[in-house]
Amino acid sequence: MESRTLKRVDGLANAMSRSRAWVINHAVERYLDYEEWFVGEVKQALKEAEAGHVVEHKTVVKRWERKRAARVDARR
Template identity: 40%
Template sequence: MSERATSEPITIRTAKVSEIDALANAMDRSRNYIVNQAIEQYLEANAWQLERITTGIAAARSGKVIPADEVFSGIATKHGWER
């Protein structure tokens, strides 16, 4: 089902408009399509990060953490580094 569109004026730096237009032209898409895809991807990425941060904070508050030395040692061992 397609969503209803609304119009919202925004300000974009001139250099970015040129980049958007170049990408739109290369992809044979409209400026509107590129901007809406960028917004959608930005919101998805930030929602994902916020969910992980919230989960991590809850785990830390409940004591479900690994001491930093253990984490660093595990990374060093995995890559064959000395600590």
């Protein structure tokens, strides 16, 4: 591990009254949780796309433009 990263880990461990190992384990667990979720979402989206459940680009653009316009109007 790079020394700068290790110093950050140690600083966080100290601030939390935890061990270096606890901080690293906690960080790895959070990373794995997110990456596993993300891979699952991508796999599901690919299945949906293969089944033809997609939204045309023009439809997405129109929805985005309406949403953006609504936000601009709400700020006025």
